[in-house]
Amino acid sequence: MGFTRRDILRASVAGAFATGATALPTQLLAANKTVKIGMNIPMTGDYAPWGLPGLYGCEIVANNINTAGGVKIGGDTYNIEMVAYDHGYDTEKAVQGYKKLVLQDEVKMVMMLGGSTVASVLPWAQRRKMLTTTLLPSDITPESEYLVATCESHPLYNVTGVEYLKAKYPDAKTAAIVTNNDAEYGLQSAATYKAAFEVAGIDVVDVNLHGFDITDFAPIVSSVLAKNPDIFCMATSFYVTPLMEQLYHQGFKGKIISCTLDYYDEIIAKTSREFVDGTIFQFPDFDDPALNDPGVNFPNPGDFDAKYRAAHPNDWSAVSWEYPAILLNWLEGAKAAASVDPTAVLKALRSAKNPEFVFGGGQWWGSQLWGLDNAVVGRWPVVVVENGKARIQEYRSVSGWLEKNKDVLIKHMKELGLRTV
Amino acid sequence: MELVIQSIINGLIQGGFFALFAVGLVLIFGVMGVVNFAHGELVMIGAYTIWLVHAQYGFPYLPTLLLAIVLVMGIGLLMERFLFRPTRSDPLAGLICSIGVLFILQVVATLIGGDGPSKQVPPPLDGTLVVLEFIRIPYQRLFGLGVSALALLTLWYFLTRTRLGWALRAVALDREAAALQGININVISFIAIGVGAGLAGLAGGLMAPLTNINPHMGHNVIITAFIVTIVGGVGSLSGAVYAAIIYALFHTFVTVYLGGTVATICGLILMVLVLIVRPTGIMGVRVSE
Numbered sequence: 238m239g240f241t242r243r244d245i246l247r248a249s250v251a252g253a254f255a256t257g258a259t260a261l262p263t264q265l266l267a268a269n270k271t272v273k274i275g276m277n278i279p280m281t282g283d284y285a286p287w288g289l290p291g292l293y294g295c296e297i298v299a300n301n302i303n304t305a306g307g308v309k310i311g312g313d314t315y316n317i318e319m320v321a322y323d324h325g326y327d328t329e330k331a332v333q334g335y336k337k338l339v340l341q342d343e344v345k346m347v348m349m350l351g352g353s354t355v356a357s358v359l360p361w362a363q364r365r366k367m368l369t370t371t372l373l374p375s376d377i378t379p380e381s382e383y384l385v386a387t388c389e390s391h392p393l394y395n396v397t398g399v400e401y402l403k404a405k406y407p408d409a410k411t412a413a414i415v416t417n418n419d420a421e422y423g424l425q426s427a428a429t430y431k432a433a434f435e436v437a438g439i440d441v442v443d444v445n446l447h448g449f450d451i452t453d454f455a456p457i458v459s460s461v462l463a464k465n466p467d468i469f470c471m472a473t474s475f476y477v478t479p480l481m482e483q484l485y486h487q488g489f490k491g492k493i494i495s496c497t498l499d500y501y502d503e504i505i506a507k508t509s510r511e512f513v514d515g516t517i518f519q520f521p522d523f524d525d526p527a528l529n530d531p532g533v534n535f536p537n538p539g540d541f542d543a544k545y546r547a548a549h550p551n552d553w554s555a556v557s558w559e560y561p562a563i564l565l566n567w568l569e570g571a572k573a574a575a576s577v578d579p580t581a582v583l584k585a586l587r588s589a590k591n592p593e594f595v596f597g598g599g600q601w602w603g604s605q606l607w608g609l610d611n612a613v614v615g616r617w618p619v620v621v622v623e624n625g626k627a628r629i630q631e632y633r634s635v636s637g638w639l640e641k642n643k644d645v646l647i648k649h650m651k652e653l654g655l656r657t658v
Numbered sequence: 659m660e661l662v663i664q665s666i667i668n669g670l671i672q673g674g675f676f677a678l679f680a681v682g683l684v685l686i687f688g689v690m691g692v693v694n695f696a697h698g699e700l701v702m703i704g705a706y707t708i709w710l711v712h713a714q715y716g717f718p719y720l721p722t723l724l725l726a727i728v729l730v731m732g733i734g735l736l737m738e739r740f741l742f743r744p745t746r747s748d749p750l751a752g753l754i755c756s757i758g759v760l761f762i763l764q765v766v767a768t769l770i771g772g773d774g775p776s777k778q779v780p781p782p783l784d785g786t787l788v789v790l791e792f793i794r795i796p797y798q799r800l801f802g803l804g805v806s807a808l809a810l811l812t813l814w815y816f817l818t819r820t821r822l823g824w825a826l827r828a829v830a831l832d833r834e835a836a837a838l839q840g841i842n843i844n845v846i847s848f849i850a851i852g853v854g855a856g857l858a859g860l861a862g863g864l865m866a867p868l869t870n871i872n873p874h875m876g877h878n879v880i881i882t883a884f885i886v887t888i889v890g891g892v893g894s895l896s897g898a899v900y901a902a903i904i905y906a907l908f909h910t911f912v913t914v915y916l917g918g919t920v921a922t923i924c925g926l927i928l929m930v931l932v933l934i935v936r937p938t939g940i941m942g943v944r945v946s947e
Contacts, residue, residue, distance in 0.1 A: 286775040447918025456913040486796040
């Protein structure tokens with residue numbers, strides 16, 4: 238006796254029901270809501286290294302959260318979806334991208350790099366009450382209520398490197414600062430370094446500013462080295478590699494301190510490991526054991542570093558972990574607010590007396606300099622290249638330095654024509 | 659004094675690079691009447707070739723340098739055949755076509771290398787020549803200066819001592835008269851852009867280990883090339899070489915003594931002053947209609 242066509246149909250229907258019944262709980266579990274987080278960043282052009290690596294980092298963090306079942310906010314469980322827009326550091330595109338992210342994608346927060354692109358979106362962001370983040374707290378104004386800098390406090394953290402240098406090398410008495418002459422990155426950083434050197438009792442013998450059209454750094458380095466500084470300070474990162482190369486060839490023997498040292502392996506390849514060893518800067522690799530310090534608020538940095546470098550082996554930069562850290566800040570705020578609404582999240586973030594700053598010790602700051610306490614400052618690592626590898630030497634307090642020396646900083650900001658309240 | 663000598667050497671090295679790409683631009687303009695806005699991008703492609711083939715795939719530097727010259731020369735020849743020749747009667751069309759090529763080459767470079775950080779090429783020649791204990795010249799820069807000088811001498815020999823060179827100069831002086839003498843304008847245009855683009859490829863290849871390489875690096879190159887061309891005298895090859903050296907020394911000394919920002923401004927002021935005081939440039943000649 239064989240199966241009839243009707244028997245097979247009956248069995249198929251029964252099987253389908255049975256399968257559906259067993260799959261039901263899983264489907265229910267998977268029915269998380271989705272919250273979209275926007276990134277309006279440069280992914281092409283000169284500023285791309287400060288945008289794209291951050292998106293890669295956020296995708297790793299979001300994927301970790303989603304594969305673990307999502308994040309519980311209020312009564313709902315959410316998956317995180319990153320939505321990015323490439324503005325190429327163009328202010329007009331930044332406005333377009335911002336509106337697209339908010340109106341079309343309905344994101345609940347927009348992360349940005351900072352500078353003129355943030356200034357271009359601010360009026361609309363304020364009216365729209367959209368939570369926006371920047372890596373440059375100097376973007377904050379007395380009116381920019383919805384703009385926060387919860388991770389990088391560029392360039393305030395540079396003071397920790399100078400403090401370390403002074404403590405470690407007390408014989409270094411003079412410094413020369415080289416940086417590009419833009420008000421967003423270069424001059425802010427130069428003013429901070431000048432203040433930090435003054436506080437440390439180190440004389441600044443030269444502040445050498447240059448534009449973005451420089452193709453040959455030999456004359457600049459020759460000019461600076463003619464003043465015999467004990468310390469060569471690079472205040473921004475655009476041209477660290479050619480500057481380091483020239484320092485190497487022109488035989489500089491003093492101490493080198495830099496805001497960033499992105500792609501330092503390439504610098505070693507162009508100079509030597511011995512030359513780069515000892516360079517002080519501010520941005521750690523995330524496989525650094527010192528990041529297991531209990532004060533650090535970044536879950537499993539070693540795992541993050543490994544995943545990142547496996548997926549994007551040549552793209553690690555200072556921002557690789559910064560945008561993810563901001564995403565983690567937002568999650569804490571959303572959990573505290575029990576809502577993904579931007580106003581509620583901002584309120585929750587701002588009400589935290591000790592916000593979960595990535596390196597710990599965070600507190601809201603900024604009104605003395607920019608008119609609003611919308612930047613988080615806390616501890617920051619001092620990183621030194623040792624045997625060709627960046628390693629954290631210690632954490633120092635940016636907020637502690639500011640408490641004692643903010644007037645010196647304001648003086649140097651004003652000297653370089655920068656906005657302060 | 660030490661700083662002065664070091665600055666002269668730095669300026670001469672920079673002048674060698676400036677001369678390479680400015681002479682190419684002048685050659686193309688002189689013979690074809692086209693302002694090639696994509697010339698900076700030809701330099702960029704030369705640099706990218708070194709980064710990709712030498713730095714990424716480990717091919718030896720010197721053969722890669724030759725490859726960069728040939729590749730960029732090939733791009734130049736394609737531009738001549740398919741863009742500049744069909745638009746020869748309209749110089750504006752040629753200029754617009756070259757702007758189109760500029761963007762295309764930038765996108766090609768982005769597709770090949772991504773648009774992340776600037777690319778770096780470790781110098782094939784390591785080490786530094788130290789003279790009198792205070793003059794320090796990296797061997798890679800010395801090599802660049804030597805090759806630039808050799809290339810410019812070879813070009814000078816070609817233009818002044820060979821029949822083809824004479825023909826090329828004749829076309830640059832008066833295209834119609836040259837054609838009436840039996841000179842094939844198409845062939846000469848082909849040679850002019852081949853040589854001009856080849857020099858741009860060489861400049862890019864030599865600069866690659868010494869600078870940040872990115873798809874937009876051609877902007878600075880073309881601005882410098884225009885300044886040098888105007889100061890030297892539009893259409894004057896010898897003027898371009900002199901102007902490249904003068905401008906590089908000027909820029910270097912202003913950078914050293916007044917800073918990089920001031921140097922950029924002064925470079926442009928120099929160009930404006932030349933246009934006001936001597937509109938034909940250092941070596942240019944006034945041509946009556």
